[in-house]
Amino acid sequence: MRRLDGEAGPTGRMQILDTLIVGGGISGLAVAHALRLQRASRECELWESTDRLGGTIGTDRAEGYSIDWGPNGFLDREPLTLQLVDEIGLRDQLEPANPRSGKRFIAKNGRLHPVPLSAASMFFTALLSPLEKARVFCEPFIPARREDSDESIYDFAARRIGRAAAETFIDPMVSGIFGGVARQLSLPACFPVMREMEIRYGGLVKALVARQWQRRRASGRNGKVKKKVGGPAGPGGHLTSFKTGIDVLTQRLAAHLSPIIRKNRQVVCAWRGENGWQIMDHKGTTAQCRNLVLACPAYAAAQILKDFDRELSEALSEIPYAPIIVVATGHRRSEVRHSLDGFGFLIPRNQGMRTLGSIWTSSIFEARAPEGFVQFRTMLGGAGDPTVMELSDDQIWRTLWRELDSLIGVAEDPAFIRIYRWPRGIPQFVLGHRERRDRIERRVACHPGLFLVGNAYYGVGLNDCVKMAYQVAGRIN
Ligand SMILES: Cc1cc2nc3c(=O)[nH]c(=O)nc-3n(C[C@H](O)[C@H](O)[C@H](O)COP(=O)(O)OP(=O)(O)OC[C@H]3O[C@@H](n4cnc5c(N)ncnc54)[C@H](O)[C@@H]3O)c2cc1C
Incomplete structure (x- = not known):
């Protein structure tokens, strides 16, 4: 066990900070930004293990294509994300998804x-x-489940709308959002709103009707119709990005925060001693701080805290991550048979294909491909297909091309291809996630000045990270 109290690094000088943020993805950057606005004078630093900021968020610009490696946007329903965008002066750079891309497809029986x-x-x-449709229409008559024990997304959906609809609609949606398997993920952890709808209104259709009714009443009182917010998966929203790619957000944050950012500093351990937190990076540089914000993935936080709090470290390391491969391809428009009049498609797992789904990026956002060409971002892997990481680039394209060609007709040689591998891409809120999260929170509460933030706890999306970042910054005194 390594004890850091009183030790200095190889330079012989221990840096003293008020707050140290570990991790320069959107979570860490948003905490640093919110803290800077709150209390500009206090000493704060952000340490990032690699030589770039943004974590999973990144955009490549090459040969006339603008390619997002990970997320390609966020839903415009989270006020704190929009507040962040305003605070860093990016409102005029926002690009909502083209309304004509609203149509989504599901692949079934080769079509x-x-x-x-x-x-x-x-x-x-x-x-x-x-018969399967009749079962869906029975949803309002299915009694609500009263017990509060965990339930998988698949079991919830099968219970409410039938197994066939669960496999056709819910299973691909879960692989599209989480890269996960609907039978493994926890409904109350992944879609708490759906569970609430069932408990409060007795079912999903009843909840939608009740909400519509409430909206009408509210609009009657206010004299105007409020924008529709609501759907079975929770509040709605419009997919939004920035004019030249999603990394505009993290690049602007990084530019604003550059004086406090330290790249190539991988934190290897942290310990709380008499004088607050002691932190060491991979080169042996040490720092001391009052507040330590771990904005890195849960498995990295587990490693950092391994010698300090074994129970906390174990609970963090139990959060699994799904591998995802993003394949961005460019094609001559004339070499794609489908009209591409929509957002893209998802493939249910029971269709025997390896592709999870494909997003028609250039139908959704402007200027993502050169004139006369289109861009797709196709996803492979997920928790249900971990061996996908072993495929070579050539095997990936061969697999994908066969499946894409059978569904939308594409030429064998793409004009452009980039493959992004995420061995630990998206955290999985598997059954038991809420209990694990409670255990983590109980242990964190034992250590004054320790904060966790990121997509491994309350939600996997960019909005969830920003929301949690502002909440954490608000709790740091
Ligand atoms: C393929 C893919 C597609 C996605 N699509 C969407 C989407 O369309 N919409 C959406 O809302 N969300 C999407 N997401 C999720 C979204 O990208 C993430 O929720 C979000 O970017 C996570 O941000 P983060 O800062 O919490 O973590 P990360 O982005 O993982 O950043 C963590 C940072 O910590 C650093 N770090 C790790 N260990 C250490 C250490 N020991 N010391 C110092 N630094 C360390 C890492 O290098 C990294 O920079 C997608 C994710 C993936 C993988």
Whole structure:
């Protein structure tokens, strides 16, 4: 066990800080930004292990393409993300998704079918048999589950809308959002709003009707119709990015915070002693601080705290991550058969394909491909297909091309290809996640000045990270 109290690094000088933030992804950058606004004079630093800021957020610009490596946008429903955008002067750079890209598809039996978004389209969809549709329409009559024990997303969906609809709609949605397996992920941890809707209103359809009714009443009182916010997965929102790519957000934050950012500093351990937190990086440089914010992935936080609090470290290391491969391809428009009149498609796992789904990036945002070309971002892997990481670039493209070609018709040689591998891409809120999170929080509460932030705890999206970052910054005194 390593004890740091009183030790200095190889330079013989221990740096003394008020707050040290570990990790320069959106979570760490947003905490640093919020702290800077709150209390400009206090000494704060952000240490990032690599030589770039942004973590999973990044954009490459090459040969006329603008390619997001990880996230390609966020829903404009989180006020704190929009506040952050305003505070760093990026409001005029925002780019909402093209409204014409609203249509989404699901692949079934070798064809793409539009996702039914209304009762009428559900009635006519070819994605389910008449019996399976009848089961979906029974949803309002299915009693609510009263016990509060954990339940998988698949079990919840199968119970409410039937197994066929769960496999056709919910399973691909879960792989699209979490890179996860619907039978493994916890509904109350991943979609707490859905669980609340069931408890409060007795079912999803009843909840939607009640909410619509409430909105109408509210708009009647205010004399105007409020924008629609709501859907079975929680509040709605419009997919939004920035005009030249999502990394505009993290690049601007990094530029604003450059005086306090230290790159190539991987924190290897942290310890709380008499004088607050002692931290050491991989070169043996040490620092002492009052507040330590771990804004790195849960497995990295587990490693940092391993010798300090074994129980906390173990709970953090139990949060699994799914591997994801993002394949960005460019194609001559004339060499793609499909009209690309939508957002893209998802593939249910029972279709025997390896592709999770494909986003038609250049149909969603402007200037993502050169004139006469289109860009797709296709996802492979996920928690259900961990061996995907062993595939070579060539094997990845061969697999993907066969599947893409069968669904939308693409030429064998793409005009452009980049492959991004994320061995530990997205944290998985598996069954038991809430209890694990409670255990983590109980241990963190024992250590004054320790804060955890990131996508491993309350939500995996960019909005969740920003929201948690502002909350954590507000608790740091
Ligand atoms: C393929 C993919 C697609 C996604 N799509 C979307 C999407 O469309 N919309 C959306 O909202 N979200 C999406 N997400 C999720 C979103 O990208 C993440 O939730 C978010 O970017 C996580 O930010 P973070 O700062 O918490 O973590 P990270 O981005 O992982 O950043 C953590 C940082 O900590 C650093 N670090 C690690 N260990 C140490 C250490 N010991 N010392 C110092 N630094 C350390 C890392 O180098 C990294 O820079 C996607 C994720 C992936 C992988």
